[in-house]
Amino acid sequence: MTALPNDTPKKLGLVIDLDVCVGCHACVVNCKEWNTGGYGAALSDQEPYGETPSGTFLNRIHTFEVLPEANGAGASPMVVHFPKSCLHCADAPCVTVCPTGASYKRAEDGIVLVNEDWCIGCGLCAWACPYGARELDEAEGVMKKCTLCVDRIYNENLEEVDRVPACVRTCPTNARHFGDLADPDSAVSRLVAARGGVDLMPEQGTAPVNKYLPPRRNRAPAGAADETPPAAPRERAAGLTGWLERVVEMIG
Amino acid sequence: MHPARSIIVFTTLSGAGFGLVALLALGALAGSGSPLLWAALLALALTGVGLLSSTFHLGHPERAWRALTQWRTSWLSREGVLSIATLGLFAVQMAADLFYGMRLVPLGLVTAALATVTVYATAMIYASLKTVPRWHTRLTPACYLGFAAAGGAMLASAFAAGADGRAAGLEWLALGFLLVAWAAKGLWWFRADRIPLGSGDSRPETATRLGRYGRVRLLEPPHSMGNYLTREMVFRTARRHAAALRRAAALLGGGLPVLLLAAGLAAGGWIWPAAASLSFLLGLLAERWLFFAEAEHVVSLYYGEGERARPAGFPARPA
Numbered sequence: 001m002t003a004l005p006n007d008t009p010k011k012l013g014l015v016i017d018l019d020v021c022v023g024c025h026a027c028v029v030n031c032k033e034w035n036t037g038g039y040g041a042a043l044s045d046q047e048p049y050g051e052t053p054s055g056t057f058l059n060r061i062h063t064f065e066v067l068p069e070a071n072g073a074g075a076s077p078m079v080v081h082f083p084k085s086c087l088h089c090a091d092a093p094c095v096t097v098c099p100t101g102a103s104y105k106r107a108e109d110g111i112v113l114v115n116e117d118w119c120i121g122c123g124l125c126a127w128a129c130p131y132g133a134r135e136l137d138e139a140e141g142v143m144k145k146c147t148l149c150v151d152r153i154y155n156e157n158l159e160e161v162d163r164v165p166a167c168v169r170t171c172p173t174n175a176r177h178f179g180d181l182a183d184p185d186s187a188v189s190r191l192v193a194a195r196g197g198v199d200l201m202p203e204q205g206t207a208p209v210n211k212y213l214p215p216r217r218n219r220a221p222a223g224a225a226d227e228t229p230p231a232a233p234r235e236r237a238a239g240l241t242g243w244l245e246r247v248v249e250m251i252g
Numbered sequence: 253m254h255p256a257r258s259i260i261v262f263t264t265l266s267g268a269g270f271g272l273v274a275l276l277a278l279g280a281l282a283g284s285g286s287p288l289l290w291a292a293l294l295a296l297a298l299t300g301v302g303l304l305s306s307t308f309h310l311g312h313p314e315r316a317w318r319a320l321t322q323w324r325t326s327w328l329s330r331e332g333v334l335s336i337a338t339l340g341l342f343a344v345q346m347a348a349d350l351f352y353g354m355r356l357v358p359l360g361l362v363t364a365a366l367a368t369v370t371v372y373a374t375a376m377i378y379a380s381l382k383t384v385p386r387w388h389t390r391l392t393p394a395c396y397l398g399f400a401a402a403g404g405a406m407l408a409s410a411f412a413a414g415a416d417g418r419a420a421g422l423e424w425l426a427l428g429f430l431l432v433a434w435a436a437k438g439l440w441w442f443r444a445d446r447i448p449l450g451s452g453d454s455r456p457e458t459a460t461r462l463g464r465y466g467r468v469r470l471l472e473p474p475h476s477m478g479n480y481l482t483r484e485m486v487f488r489t490a491r492r493h494a495a496a497l498r499r500a501a502a503l504l505g506g507g508l509p510v511l512l513l514a515a516g517l518a519a520g521g522w523i524w525p526a527a528a529s530l531s532f533l534l535g536l537l538a539e540r541w542l543f544f545a546e547a548e549h550v551v552s553l554y555y556g557e558g559e560r561a562r563p564a565g566f567p568a569r570p571a
Contacts, residue, residue: 002324002326003325018462052477052478053477054479055479056480057475060475062472063472064460065468079471080460093381093382093383095325097328098322098325098326099318099320099322099326099328099329099332100318100322100329101318102318118315120315120319121310121312122310122311123484124326126480126484127383127384127484127485127549129383130459131551132481132551136311136480136484138480141310142311142312143311198461199461201459203453204454214465228457228458228464229457231452231453234446247439248389248391248439248442248446251439252389252390
């Protein structure tokens with residue numbers, strides 16, 4: 001059923017530390033390796049050795065640079081490696097838009113999964129996700145996404161130390177942490193509280209479970225502010241244009 | 253967003269088709285015999301071809317029936333359920349008129365209402381997505397409903413004029429709907445031009461939450477080549493092309509049909525509203541292509557779109 005559970009007793013998820021990620025892509029590789037042989041269809045590649053290689057990944061690392069507003073030219077930017085995978089949102093828009101019931105959020109632990117036997121590959125869930133967490137596999141024609149390694153974390157055939165998502169297990173700098181974010185006393189919840197963990201795109205109203213720990217201030221370039229400045233208010237045009245702008249705002 | 257041909261054809265044809273369904277269900281051409289038969293068949297063909305083409309972009313078309321199950325939360329599922337219900341009732345009503353000479357007026361009212369709600373559901377698939385700010389407005393269903401009604405009235409007037417030589421009432425109706433639809437679309441374009449990616453609530457700074465440290469720019473994408481996300485959602489169209497296509501859409505979908513309908517009102521004959529319908533549908537294909545191609549998805553913020561201009565003296569992004 002694509003209706004979301006009201007609340008889940010557990011909120012399993014990741015806490016990603018942007019202060020220590022070095023952008024080595026080990027989590028990307030280990031994610032691909034584990035999940036191509038694990039839950040559901042393999043993660044295919046198209047033209048892996050050709051002119052335009054492309055493939056399905058459940059975890060990708062972007063690298064951003066941040067330049068302080070105040071310093072402008074001449075300042076050296078801060079470079080931040082930015083791992084991104086499914087945030088297992090409490091209010092997951094990808095689940096409610098699914099026409100078939102293939103997408104669902106587990107009531108017991110909050111993991112968002114795709115039943116690949118039901119998925120018709122319409123791609124609407126990928127449109128509904130602001131984070132780019134869902135990718136349609138071109139070979140299988142079904143939607144793939146992070147499963148939080150559901151086939152590892154409850155797997156009693158594995159050593160206890162291995163019962164965490166593959167990306168967490170492999171990270172050489174401990175930039176990724178796994179745990180229950182519904183429990184305020186869990187190690188991940190304490191980490192989020194101590195380091196001021198944040199949600200990505202809170203304005204989208206998705207209530208992500210995964211949290212990001214911002215880079216520590218001593219890494220920030222001089223002149224950095226404390227908070228994200230609000231978007232500059234749009235100036236209302238004069239005359240007919242201004243009137244039309246008001247009409248459009250009223251319609252919403 | 254990537255403009256998928258199957259969805260563009262589907263929304264255009266099925267919109268006009270359900271418009272025609274609604275008007276025929278409300279009694280346009282009722283009791284006219286063969287004009288009603290051809291009009292009803294055309295309505296079924298437009299909606300049927302549309303529905304069929306919408307399954308072409310699926311990864312697993314053979315499982316399409318599953319899309320009828322999640323109508324409680326999904327507008328896409330609602331659209332599927334509503335179209336089947338509408339077409340079923342429509343077929344019953346038309347058969348009653350054509351073969352038994354029965355006018356089932358209450359059934360017609362229900363069918364017309366369902367056809368309207370079907371078009372609304374199609375529009376809401378897009379309008380409900382917060383991730384595409386240009387679609388996320390009540391103007392989106394207004395445009396879809398207006399265009400469906402205008403297309404339906406135009407097609408119905410062609411059949412009516414074919415039967416009686418004149419169809420002034422339906423032609424006036426088509427003109428009215430056309431005016432309302434293009435007014436809504438004008439406002440829609442006006443609004444869309446004012447909310448380029450990165451200017452609203454979602455910006456590279458909120459996507460990364462690094463805004464507290466300054467302005468954010470993508471240094472390296474995750475992979476050297478594109479992926480499903482960039483192909484599907486980070487589609488870019490040249491401004492010049494977009495402006496030319498908007499003119500073509502407005503001309504073929506608005507200006508020309510108005511002139512042809514006016515000629516029909518003056519001279520009579522089915523050829524005028526028929527030509528108007530053809531021109532209108534071609535114009536709408538351009539309008540629908542732009543609806544997808546010009547829409548920007550907030551995931552693009554993670555791929556270097558929607559960034560503010562660099563301060564002077566700072567190295568520009570390498571090509």
